[in-house]
Amino acid sequence: MAYTLQMKEPLNFNYLNCEPLHMEAVDGFHSHPYYEIYYFHTGKCNYIIGDQVHVLEPGDLILMHGMTLHQAHPEPVVPYIRTTLHFYPSVIEEYVQPEKAKRLLEPFERLSNEVIHLSNAQQTEVELIFTQMNELFQGHEERDFTYDRFVFKLCDFLTMTALFSETAMKHRRILSDKEEHLQRIITYLEVHYMEEINLSNIASALHLSKPYMAALFKELTGTTIIKYLYQRRINQAKLLFRLQPDLSVTEVSRKAGFKQISHFSRTFKQAAGCTPEAYRTSQGSWLR
Structure with missing residues (x-):
């Protein structure tokens, strides 16, 4: 059955997650009241968001509004590695002026749940930022300066992805x-x-x-x-x-x-x- 995830902390970052999904228990479909950034490192995976099915390729980046029913369906015999970041919009709104925060969160608010096929150069840039974010996230304590640096790094990442999403619609893959x-x-x-x-x-x-x-x-x-x-x-x-x-x-x-x-x-x-x-x-x- 589909289920709704809740998150106790305002954000959660899971870097290079290689844990297998146990699809038989919940069939994978779920929703949640917070935004999600999903980056596909390697494996074979169909990702279904609402009425759209996406066959992912390594280096694909997904910006999701969590309340749309969605699920990853990876091939179980192939290593499945992904990085995910979940956060409530209040995380950004607390640190950034309202108009700037609105612009950064616009890709999520449009409810288009964008899948962006990154170039090799863009993948390198994204993976470098994720490495830096992971170092900050692992070392932060609640509300210390390291946490602040993580949020500012997230804002930088959202600014970068806003540029990526401008051209994403021009490169849609033809479905089988x-x-x-x-x-x-x-x-x-x-x-x-x-x-x-x-x-x-x-x-x-x-x-x-x-x-x-x-x-x-x-x-x-x-x-x-x-x-x-x-x-x-x-x-x-x-x-x-x-x-x-x-x-x-x-x-x-x-x-x-x-x-x-x-x-x-x-x-x-x-x-x-x-x-x-x-x-x-x-x-x-x-x-x-």
Whole structure:
């Protein structure tokens, strides 16, 4: 099931992470209320963000707004190495004037979740900054000067990536047939997740055979279409609880695409580890 990550500290930096993902436990799809910078060092990995599928190449940089449902699906037999940086926008806003902070955070606020294919020279520059950031992050104590230097280095990095993103749209890679089919399936789910749909509906609408469609989705994402559909609905429910705290659990269930409140409650608890009522209460407390 999809799940929403929370972060106790305002930022977290994970340099050259080579830990394998345990996809079987959570199917990989998740969201979080903070921004993410993801850099792909090596391996074979499909990265799915919303209704877009990206076949990553070493040196790819992703700037993500965390509330979009996303997952990495790496090839398990190939070493998978990535660097990730998660941070709340308040980290930047505390150190930079409002207009400057707005410009630095614009790639995240646009919700375009950009994937930037860096040149060799750009990769070298990014990896050097990550090395410097890692040295600072490993040595910092909360609110000391080393922490300040890390945040300023992050601001420098965001300034650099703003320049990279200006030309990113000009170099989109052409998708393979399988990737196009996967993107069409996810787009269909994004549009129709509130409706009663099944594999036959989707296959008919997209002019694909049901067995081929199911096998392709499983191959490229590591999960099934129906599991993804429920994940999408649960993610929508979490967004509604967070952004519209006055809605009742029944209203959220209906708006997220569930026809029976009992099914919603059971599925939500499996995904979030708590009941919808408890999650709603926790979000209300957070907003206060």
